[in-house]
Amino acid sequence: MRTALVIGTGLIGTSAALALAARGVTVHLRDHDPGRARTAAALGAGTDAAPEGPVDLVLVAVPPALTAGTLAEALRAGLGRGYLDVASVKGGPRRELERTGLDLTAYIGTHPMAGKERSGPLAAGGDLFEGRPWVLTPTRETDTEVLNLALELVALCRAVPVVMDADAHDRAVALVSHTPQLVSSMVAARLEEADETAVRLCGQGIRDVTRIAASDPRMWVDILSANPGPVADVLAGVAADLDETVRALRALESGDDADRRAGASGVADVLRRGNAGRARVPGKHGAAPAAYETVAVLISDQPGELARIFADAGRAGVNVEDVRIEHATGQQAGLVQLMVEPAAAQALGEALRERGWSLRTG
Template sequence: MSAAFSNLTAVARARSAVPEGPARVRPQVPLRTAVVVGTGLVGTSVALALTAAGVRVHLEDTDQAAAVLAQSRGAGTAGPPAAPADLAVVAVPPAAVGGVVREAQRRGMARHFVDVASVKAVPVAEVAARGCDTSRFIGGHPMAGGERSGPGAARADLFHGRPWVLTPLPETRDDTLNAALDLVTVCGATPVVMQPGDHDRAVALVSHAPHLVSSLLAARLEHAPSGAIRLSGRGVGDMTRIAGADPALWADILQSNAGAVADVLDGLAEDLGRTVAALRALASAGTSARAGARQLTDVLRRGRAGRARIDEVPGP
């Protein structure tokens, strides 16, 4: 393991310079009780994993029908706990995290709090701005999801073998970090420590911009001739699969990480502009056709090289 990879127990004791990277550390005290606030795909999947591990889980949601559906699937009990739980998992959109954490702490819902929003800088800053006890809060983001939303799409193994980012603050308590680590371990994921801003730039590249590009491509199909749609195969299906996710949820995610996503798309737009010019040159069959062919081949080569880097990532 390289020097960039962290021992998360050491992280808990050395806040001034939080290292980054994956680590596998079993927390000292296992979770016994938890509250999951927000029973969508991710929240209910967390609850199913915790329940399967013997943790007593309580479910809360502003949509009571969603909490009841999650309960019917065996994810826990719809309703608040009678006493503070070991951990509250805040599974709400990024813009709502600060308010939910503040209210949950005001109610004494749990001893420790973690969110699972797919953006980190904005929620972490909002939690601090609302006067929450940030020593008992840690940001988190499991790198798993799906194009279907809601408790009906949840499953206990959603996070198996996937990275789960944790963004501890300098003041985060050891036992809060340990509670978050226990959550990650129970869910079968691999904890990775990052700074909030580094996380947001990374997911802009590997998650948020790809989702928007998938949506842009799928939008070309909305009014396409039915004959063209009948010719679609696995290629276009794979590229547009994630475009089927909840637009309102993704609008909130993209708004919370707009600058980083725009930076990625700026680079993509430059490549796209050069590629369009290369194709126009090829279509004209003029003297610039050879240069256009070289440009097009270079884009395809770079794409193949980038795809190979994903294949090199070790599996679970």
């Protein structure tokens, strides 16, 4: 791949363009808002000048509702040798394209499983896809050369290719992406009119659950409108669990011992099933989830403190597998939780204490 045209310079399009440009591909940028394309170009994602002829790959990174129309225009104009999209749903756009009667042998649907709460070119980064799954949904009609171009794109973005059927993909993302967004938003909505005293008690648990609730509602309306059935199916299952859990909690309020035992059993059941489901979530680099030990370090809100912690961990020869930061309400301080292999936890704690860090135990 020597040349590419990225249509849509939001978070995903600009991030892909940055990764391609960094690896020597000449990238042309196009957006319905020329200002966004200029911003992406200024970030080093390519040029907003039109290509002189057909490019090797046309990457369409527009909202799902616009994906099929944008692809159809690009195909009719003969803008490239191969065409792909990065929409978060795959079945609908494919069927809409098929209804145009266009030759789709040069097209493949894809979806990088990466994103942020923020959108737009300024949120983009060339490392956004590194180590993340990138779904490819070829059909029997997909030209081998186009599949190879898509695989090259994934490799240049340092992602991990995953081949799936389009409708199976849509059912999967309904479970692992679209439903979590709605559930996160529903929990966060409970805080909108909550008493200020309750809000001040927010800790890491509520921050973890509501992190993605900060996402752009307009973007998510587009996504959910393109995949409503599978998301509704998953939510129906969640609703059934909620109903059972509410009944179990009401039973715990009962004065009857049998009711309380039944209630406790119901609550324990959903918690156990949650443990079992969480254990299936892949860990680092897609490997089986690992049980890490946490080294909790008190940190002041001063420039360079996080970098100093990681540098000190590196000097101790310990690899930090994951990190969480919990800010102290109303204070210029917080708690950094460093997740490491259990065998390395004691050595890291001792090394950090020697370097003057205050650790929280228990």
